[in-house]
Amino acid sequence: MSAIPKLEFPPFRLPPSAEALRTEVRAFLKTTLPGLKTEDRYPSWNTPSPEFSRALGAQGLIGITWPKKYGGQERSFLDRYVVTEELLAQGAPAGLHWVADRQSGPLLLRFGSEEQREAILPRITRGECYFCIGMSEPDSGSDLASVRTRAEPVPGGFRVNGTKVWTSGAHRTDYCIALVRTSGQHGDRQRGLSQLLIDLKSPGISIRPIINLAGRHDWNEVTFSDCLVPESALIGGEGDGWLQVTSELAFERSGPERFLTNFHVLRELVRVVGRQPARRAASVIGRLVARLWTLRQMSLAVCGMMEAGQSPAIEAALVKDLGTIFQQDLPEVARLLAESDATTDEDMADFLDIAQHATMMAPAYTIQGGTTQVLRGMVARGLGLR
């Protein structure tokens, strides 16, 4: 018998400094959130509010891990984790700055030029500058290395032609970090790809809404037609795009938004069954609570590994896989339980609307940020199966 595949999640506890920050964040949210309607708060990281983003920035809670010279707080990744999970759990409309805080800012910090960092990072931390991700294309989804958008070098910069899709928030953000081909041919796969920092106000960009099945306008199709971008828009080295984008995806996958996106469904379920639910109802709720607690422990363990300088890519993929399926199960389990165990018919009717809305949003969870199938392929590789 060969060795047992090692998939350990060493228990990790957030330090007291992070828990102290949690108290501050809760106090801030307690005064900031009550003015907002429930439907304007979920899902937290897709719901835009410039007022909220600016207020959060003014509290020093965006880009908190970044150097002070760029407006950051030089706090730890664990502090950021706490801020993120509090925003999600309490339904803060953090959609506008989410991508910039989570991955675009860190990407610029790591690979961007000094000019890019100085121009952009402080604005992000103030909650004034928002980003979207230009990765997927009409013919390039899970197979990201097949992107066709081309940035042809011209004197002083690049001429960009091509189309990006599923671009969340392109209609309300300032910049897109696009993965484009700057050299070689389509078919060269990972080689010849670069990342460009594109100002969405540039001429030659058209943004068309793609409405999702719940009637929301989050996604867009972004078309570049002879869009000229300056040389200074190149992030990192020409041809280094693949390496950079892979490191960006690690940030995108491992966070608590992969299991806390519809936390409000569980909280409202607890409300709707009342203080003394029947034993069967209590048991269903307890089992959901146990699953969520476990996911959080796994996510914290991943956090601990990253803090220790490891690259737990497989473990992060496992958390996203389990977490997003939990988010799909939750509204359905909750719906069925509320139908039998809600304390009043009126509460039940209100709750069923919440659960139904959550169900309609749920197909996205196992698609965005890496499909379940892509993740399972990664895990299989981790198990030595391929």
Next chain:
Amino acid sequence: MDRESREMLLETAGRLFADRSGKEVVNAVEKGEWPAGLWSEITDMGLPLVAVPEAAGGADGTLADLLALLRLSGSHAVPVPLMETALANLVLAAAGGVPVEGPAALIAGGLTLAGGKVSGTAKRVAFAGVAAQFVAVIGVGPAARVVVLDRSSAKVAVEPSFAGEPYGSAQFEGAAPVQNLASPVSEVRLRELAALARAMQMAGAADRALAITVEYCKQRSQFGRPISNFQAIQHLLAELASCVAATVAAAEAASRDASEVGIGSGAEFSIAAAKTQASEFAQRIAAMAHQSMGAMGFTQEHVLHHYTRRLWVWRRDWGSETEWGAELGAAVARAGAETLWPTLTSSRFAA
């Protein structure tokens, strides 16, 4: 125990389990044989005394050391009451009593103590069929007592578990305990500690089931290639791995929490959540492991069932996901919706 000592203990114990608790030994237990050789090597190594202070003849380990050992024992389907005896000794040592030689069975519930005599029937007691002593905690709060009862004072009816281990009921009628001490661990607490210990054994068994299936799918060839080359199998095993990882992570997190508090109370939320989680995924783990191995894993001949049948038995031992889930859910509902999130982030029930 420092890190190095624990690693050494686990390495030595792991070798013993691998060498002496093989397939034949586990199968023999199912036929009603007592693996005296295995048990005496386990006691020679001092494993049932791992969490007992040196002064009382133990290895001076902690609950954390014991739990790590039990995860390992679960990954070898060790068919003797190591968990029960070691946990009994931990409780006895904390009460100032004398550790038992074992093999011992643990009881929390079903018994009464009056005038120094024990009466009542404890049902579905693990290893009742082979226990030399029964160690029971009776009562809660300051009234809690831990008693040691000789097998001669019990009427035992063996009802083997579905994993073929000698579970059964133990009846006492005015039995005189050989030890009777005030216990810092209540009846309720003993159930929690035992549930946590079982969750760790489940983590070990789940880990092993994954290892067995991964290995098998790499070896087994169909259509001219190892079945691990098929994406359908890869995805099945990846999903299995995610469920195993959840079981391990929950059990380990609760073990950490319980090891940081006193033996008498604390970490109640984490323990309840971990046993709920471990029991909840037992079926999915067993089902996926069997599916990936086809008919081979369904035979008596193969060892996979040593682990999957234990998962099915252990998910019920010391409280299933329904029982622990109901306790979690009732506590969460009582505290109200707004305290749910603080409860999750602190891993503590609201006051």
